[in-house]
Amino acid sequence: MTTKNLRVRILTGLTLPFLALSLAGCDAALAPEQAPAAVSSAPAPAAGAAGEAPASAGTALAQLETIAVKGRAPKTGYSRDMFGSAWPDMDRDGCDERNEILQRDLTGITYKDGRCVVAAGTLNDPYTGRTIDFVRGTKSSSAVQIDHVVALSDAWQKGAQQLSSDQRMSLATDPLNLMAADGPANGSKSDSDAASWLPPNKAFRCEYVARQTAVKAKYDLWMTQAEHDAVARILASCPDEPVAGNGAARTEAVAVEEAPAEAPAPAAEPAPAADGSAAYANCAAVRAAGAAPIHSGDPGYSKKLDRDGDGVGCV
Known part of the structure; x- marks a missing residue:
């Protein structure tokens, strides 16, 4: 074997293990830097999702x-x-x-x-x-x-x-x-x-x-x-x-304009009060009956439904 061939075999034998060790070392060195990249590829959480309760109904x-x-x-x-x-x-x-x-x-x-x-x-x-x-x-x-x-x-x-x-x-x-x-x-x-x-x-x-x-x-x-x-x-x-x-609901005018063109269902009559007159328990009952806003003189109108005393209740 010539001196040249002997030198090639020695270098080849040394190089392959050395490269393997070097690559393993590179992988270990890169691992900490690659972790954040993997995290950042995930979708960001929705706004308000972290530690924030959703807004309560009625607020x-x-x-x-x-x-x-x-x-x-x-x-x-x-x-x-x-x-x-x-x-x-x-x-x-x-x-x-x-x-x-x-x-x-x-x-x-x-x-x-x-x-x-x-x-x-x-x-x-x-x-x-x-x-x-x-x-x-x-x-x-x-x-x-x-x-x-x-x-x-x-x-x-x-x-x-x-x-x-x-x-x-x-x-x-x-x-x-x-x-x-x-x-x-x-x-x-x-x-x-x-x-x-x-x-x-x-x-x-x-x-x-x-x-x-x-x-x-x-x-x-x-x-x-x-x-x-x-x-x-x-x-x-x-x-x-x-x-x-009563801002949760749109105005009657808006609702009527966008409703299908058909005759509205008749409004429910207010429940009779103890003295025999018609009365609603509260504005929720007025709205459920389709009678809101209720005006002075309408069946079921009472001052308790008209907090500002302007003659129009449950607006």
Whole structure:
């Protein structure tokens, strides 16, 4: 055997075991780095899944999950007139909506005419936390204004363009969407949503955004992503905040328009009370009978169903 061949055999014999050991060492060195890659290839858990309980039924936080999130539509075509006249008498009781909301939200009221027009009263303002003495007058009435909780311009850009004129009128006059408030605070809000304006009174913010959420759910309006996130942040601090008013259901006008064209089933009659008169146990019974909202003079109407005393119960 030549010296050259001997050298090849020695190198070959040494190289193969050495390569095997080297590769094994490389595998061991790479193993810790490969583990994270295997983990990262798994799908990420859904938001809120880790350690967060789902929103409880009947809460504003749960209702927020039902609101569509879309971009803001153009304001083209908007005017206040698209939502009907400013303060009509919706329940035809001889008193306009502005005065009915003042009657609901103020205390210590005196009347100009003895029954409807509020001449003076006191507002415990939810937006600022201040107490405001309201006195009717050309220079003083603006101290207390009636705010649309969901501004009509905001509603127009988030679905109200698709509503009928009657539905828009209902939105503009719905007690759920109306609130007596400090005039300057209402002015600073203008047509902002929750992403750009919140009440200075932080103690009222949970109720405020819950009310906005309920109005948007009731009239099938949407939110922008920024608005949705702002509402979610507020409600995260008060996860048990209940759905405001009867906002879980859409308006009767919306439901009727989208229902199949067939005669509605007759509403169930209220159960007779002990004195022989008709009566409903509560608003749940009124709604189950298809009689909501119930008006003063309707069979089964009672003051216990009409908390704000405006003649319309279970709204």
